[in-house]
Amino acid sequence: MNPAKSLPTVIQGGMGIAVSSWQMAKAVSRAGALGVVSGTAIDAVISRRLQDGDLDGSVRRALLHFPDKEFAQEILRRYFIDGGKASDAPYLLVPKLTLHPSEFASKFLTASTFVEVWLAKEGHRGLVGVNFLEKIQLAAPASIYGALLADVDAILIGAGIPSEIPRIIRQLSVHAKVRISITVENASVKYFLDFDPGIIRQGELKEITTPAFLAIISSHALASYLNRDEEVRPDGFVVEGTSAGGHNAPPRGTTPIGEDGQSQFSAKDDADIAKVAATGLPFWLAGGFATPAKLREAIALGASGVQAGSIFALSLDSGITKELREKTLARISEKSLKIVTDPLGSPTSFPFKYAELDNTIADEMEFHTRVKLCDLGYLRTLVEKPDHRIVYRCAGEPDKTFRFKGGAEGATAEKKCLCNALLANVGMPQIRIDGYEELPLLTLGSDLTGEEEMLKLYPDGWGADDAVRYLLAD
Numbered sequence: 144m145n146p147a148k149s150l151p152t153v154i155q156g157g158m159g160i161a162v163s164s165w166q167m168a169k170a171v172s173r174a175g176a177l178g179v180v181s182g183t184a185i186d187a188v189i190s191r192r193l194q195d196g197d198l199d200g201s202v203r204r205a206l207l208h209f210p211d212k213e214f215a216q217e218i219l220r221r222y223f224i225d226g227g228k229a230s231d232a233p234y235l236l237v238p239k240l241t242l243h244p245s246e247f248a249s250k251f252l253t254a255s256t257f258v259e260v261w262l263a264k265e266g267h268r269g270l271v272g273v274n275f276l277e278k279i280q281l282a283a284p285a286s287i288y289g290a291l292l293a294d295v296d297a298i299l300i301g302a303g304i305p306s307e308i309p310r311i312i313r314q315l316s317v318h319a320k321v322r323i324s325i326t327v328e329n330a331s332v333k334y335f336l337d338f339d340p341g342i343i344r345q346g347e348l349k350e351i352t353t354p355a356f357l358a359i360i361s362s363h364a365l366a367s368y369l370n371r372d373e374e375v376r377p378d379g380f381v382v383e384g385t386s387a388g389g390h391n392a393p394p395r396g397t398t399p400i401g402e403d404g405q406s407q408f409s410a411k412d413d414a415d416i417a418k419v420a421a422t423g424l425p426f427w428l429a430g431g432f433a434t435p436a437k438l439r440e441a442i443a444l445g446a447s448g449v450q451a452g453s454i455f456a457l458s459l460d461s462g463i464t465k466e467l468r469e470k471t472l473a474r475i476s477e478k479s480l481k482i483v484t485d486p487l488g489s490p491t492s493f494p495f496k497y498a499e500l501d502n503t504i505a506d507e508m509e510f511h512t513r514v515k516l517c518d519l520g521y522l523r524t525l526v527e528k529p530d531h532r533i534v535y536r537c538a539g540e541p542d543k544t545f546r547f548k549g550g551a552e553g554a555t556a557e558k559k560c561l562c563n564a565l566l567a568n569v570g571m572p573q574i575r576i577d578g579y580e581e582l583p584l585l586t587l588g589s590d591l592t593g594e595e596e597m598l599k600l601y602p603d604g605w606g607a608d609d610a611v612r613y614l615l616a617d
Contacts, residue, residue, distance in 0.1 A: 145355075148425055150270065151424070153176035153438070153449060153450075154176065154272070154449070155179050157272065160209055162462045164462035165180055175269070178272070178607075182275070191566070196251075205265075209258070237520070241535070254289060256285075284315065291316060293414045298354050311361075316353045322338075350402055356377045357378065361383050378424065381428075387431075389586050390494065395412050428449050429480070432594070433453065434614070454593045455610055463583075464568070467500075470606070482492075483498075485497065487556075488558060495559075497587075503585065515540060515560070541553045567581045
C-alpha cells in the first residue's frame with residue numbers, strides 16, 4: 144500500500160528555520176493532521192537552543208534516546224551552557240556544509256534532526272513529518288537518516304527536483320551507505336556526497352519503517368517527470384501555487400517582473416491539477432488553500448486535502464517570536480500588511496515572499512545598515528573554478544568575496560541574508576562583536592483570508608490545534 148494514502152486531509156506546512164517547531168508539529172499531530180517539523184538549518188537550531196540553556200530540558204531529554212550515547216554527550220560538552228549564554232554573547236557556529244564534511248558535522252546533523260522529530264512524536268500516536276529543501280543537498284543524507292531513526296512518518300522535500308530522494312530513503316531505511324549527486328556550477332566531472340550511517344555508533348540496528356515521501360512541486364510537468372518510473376517516483380505530491388510563502392518557482396511568463404518591481408505570475412504558473420491527478424498518486428494543494436471552503440474545493444478537484452502554512456506560522460505554537468507574531472497579526476487585523484514577492488532578494492535567485500514590517504530587513508534602511516557576511520552558508524552554491532578547485536559561493540556575502548569566487552559584479556546588490564534573518568525570526572539572532580543584532584525577515588503567503596477569519600474567531604490568538612479544527616470545520 145502507498146504510505147501516502149494513510150496521511151491526513153490537512154498537512155501543516157514545514158516552515159523554516161524552526162517556525163515549524165516540534166511544539167507546533169506535536170499540537171497539529173494531536174489534533175489529527177500531519178504535523179511537520181522544519182529540517183532546514185536544524186543543526187544551528189539545536190546548537191543555539193543548547194547555548195540558550197535548554198531551559199525546559201527538551202533537547203537533553205531527546206538526546207537521551209539518540210542511539211549513539213557517546214556522541215550525545217559530546218554534543219552537550221560542545222554546545223550546552225547551563226543557564227544560557229550572556230544575552231550580548233555571540234552564538235558558537237556549527238560546521239558549514241561541505242562536500243567532505245567532518246564526522247562530527249555529519250553526526251550532528253543526524254542527531255539534530257533526530258531530536259526535533261523525536262520531540263514532535265513524544266507522548267502521542269499522531270503522524271509527524273519533516274520538511275527539507277532540495278536546494279540544500281549537502282544536508283540531505285545525514286538529516287534524512289536522523290529523521291528515520293526517530294520514526295518519522297513522512298518526508299516532504301521541495302525547492303528543486305528531488306529525483307534521488309526515494310532511493311536515498313530506501314537505502315537509509317536499511318542502514319546502507321548512500322551517495323547523492325551534488326549540483327556544481329561549471330563542473331567538468333560529476334560530484335557526489337557520501338554518507339555512511341555506520342558513523343552513528345549503536346548496538347543492534349533499529350528496524351525502520353519506510354515513511355511516505357511527498358515531493359513539493361509547482362508544475363504538472365514535474366509531477367509527470369517524477370512519476371515516470373519507480374526509481375524516482377514519490378508516494379505523492381504537495382502542489383504549491385504562487386501565493387505560497389517562502390521561495391516560489393520563477394515566473395514562466397514573458398514579463399517576470401512587474402512595474403512594482405515584484406515577481407509577476409500568470410496563468411502559465413498554475414499547475415494543471417487534472418494532469419497531476421492523472422499520475423494516480425495522492426496529492427495535496429497548497430498556497431491559498433487555508434480555509435474550509437478551499438479545502439472542499441481541493442477535494443472536489445481530486446486532491447487528498449490541503450497543506451497550509453501561514454495560518455500555522457501565526458499560531459501560538461509557532462516558533463516565531465511573540466513580538467513578531469503580535470506585530471504581524473495587528474497589521475492583518477488592520478488590513479495594512481503588505482506581502483512582497485521579491486525577485487532579487489534571495490541568494491538562490493528564486494522569488495521570495497516576505498512581510499513588510501519595521502525592525503526587519505524588509506526595511507530598506509535596516510537592510511543597508513547591515514554589514515554583509517555569510518557565516519552560516521546553508522544557501523551557498525558550489526562552483527568549480529578553472530583550476531578545478533571547489534569554492535562555496537553565496538550572493539549574500541560581500542561583493543568582493545563573491546567576485547573573487549567567480550561571481551558576476553553587482554549580483555550581490557539586493558541580496559538578503561536569509562539564513563541569519565530566519566534564525567532571528569525564532570528568537571535566536573546572532574550577536575556581532577560590534578553589538579549588532581541580526582534582524583528578522585518574516586515570510587508569509589500572500590493570501591491571508593484564513594488568517595483574517597481566524598482573527599475574528601480568536602482575536603487574542605489561536606493554537607495550531609485551533610487552526611486544524613477550523614480547516615476541518617465542515
